[in-house]
Amino acid sequence: MNIYDISKKTGVSIATVSRVINGSASVSEKTRAKVLAAIEESGYTPNVFARGLGLNTMKTIGIMCADSSDPYLARAVYYIEQDLRKNNYDSLLLCTGYDHDVKVKCMDQLLSKRVDAVILVGSNYVEFNDEMNDYIRNAAATVPVMLVNGVLNAPNIYSTLCDDRAAIYEVTTSFINNGRKKLVYLYNSRSYSGMKKLGGFTDALKDAGIPIKKDRIVFIDSHNVSVQGAKKIVSDLAKKGVKFDGIIAADDIISVGVLKYAKESGLSIPDDLFVAGYNNFDISECCEPELTSVDNKLEVLCRHCVSTLMSVFAEDKSVPKRTVFSAEIVERATTDFKIK
């Protein structure tokens, strides 16, 4: 919809439409009302008109993240906004939550605002049911779509991610090499990254010839992802008779709950129990003993995502479609790796 469409629709000359939308006084009230009604009826936001003005870019990038109060996502948004601004782009932020319908609506909203690209932060956008990813592929038909910690193979979609599978595989193998074979894995997300992490755990068991038992792999739903929630889940596990000498969790906050359980039960860490977490944020240093955790190189990922986007804008011929960085295991007092 542009000034020509409004002219056609109203039967008012382009010059007059131009006068109306520029607020000129030399237009009759009746004509003015008709033109404004047509603009309103068009249902578009004003930016569409700016786009219609023939200027190619709004210099605005849409950022979608599930929940900007999640420490992982909050940091990601921060790094991305900083780097976009250095490149003279503004950030339009939408916190979509985890509901698929809301994500689809938010994407529509961003596209109607004529953003220059969309960045999807976090691994919860790409679904295993591939039909549910249509809204991402459709968006990529209009603007570049950048995924931070997600992968979707389609034109105009670019992924930057951390090798979460390898990181959990390495942690699990270190547990096993140091004599811990009664392992439990606690996870809270079935997203792309969540399933990769789980795969790293089960592959490490397989490669070490340790049978994979269902009752040792526990999913924690979102309202139990807290210190107290995780503590209770480990306590229930022990009550059911599950024995463990090592617990690996997909998020630091869950591991802290494990430490609280250990303290209450009189377990000595790391002697009786090895514990490792994931993300390596503040809390891994706040708890007692301090937590062995995986640094997933979030800042590197985010900066790379923005620089890739700038290469896409520059029509660089050698833009990587997918870039994978390695995580780093930061050992603290909850493990004692004599052999790595």
Place this chain on the structure above:
Amino acid sequence: MNIYDISKKTGVSIATVSRVINGSASVSEKTRAKVLAAIEESGYTPNVFARGLGLNTMKTIGIMCADSSDPYLARAVYYIEQDLRKNNYDSLLLCTGYDHDVKVKCMDQLLSKRVDAVILVGSNYVEFNDEMNDYIRNAAATVPVMLVNGVLNAPNIYSTLCDDRAAIYEVTTSFINNGRKKLVYLYNSRSYSGMKKLGGFTDALKDAGIPIKKDRIVFIDSHNVSVQGAKKIVSDLAKKGVKFDGIIAADDIISVGVLKYAKESGLSIPDDLFVAGYNNFDISECCEPELTSVDNKLEVLCRHCVSTLMSVFAEDKSVPKRTVFSAEIVERATTDFKIK
């Protein structure tokens, strides 16, 4: 700058300028180049043209916060974005850092994007040197300015804040009433809210007849605001011969450093030392023993800020200029308040 200005500047008729900016083919290349150069030279972003189109609102609110990876600010941005979207407004996020010049530039940038209002999140925008607040007052001449945890008395500026002074006064008084008189206060911000908190500490000492000693009030600069940084500062304080039986900190992360120092020094908490923090985020539950902290009602503040803004937009006659909420002290294992 609008279509008329471009016409005047270039000597090209309005109809022709309109054709150029609508991408019509029936304009000579020379004229087209001249018009586009004039638009470019005007230095304005396309949105300015959208505004020039006579539509009153971009339905976009500018949000400035120093650092969206700070957990306090991240949560605030999340709550605000959610509530704005419920009211059909988009959020343009700028992470400004703490440098005054950058804040001023960011404000200019938001205004040039023709946002409908600006929300300044966190207490680090209003400076004690009042001249430095001109950029906020100037912005308020154009759009409503909402402050979350800051106060500036000027037309079209609205504040929502937590009574940080009263909260620290109450915590300090509880320490004193329970026999702790060798108190230390650790703080990391000289912002409006930071100085209010400090005032709460010193007023409580004064009212209890306890002399205020400079070496017991310690400022921690930003690169030492970490578990290890705070631990070292307390350790240095003890080495200098300062005796303490209670430490209150302006941020939870500092208090966790105090707990680490206590553990290393063999101090028993709360018997030998009372400790309290501020913000009541995850880490206050992660540390050992768990931390007594102040819940500053951030979600309530943010939701109230957005609802106030909506009242301003609705030209409601009874919009509060300043709204103050009370904090809540959440006692955990680092204090033992027999008398409150």
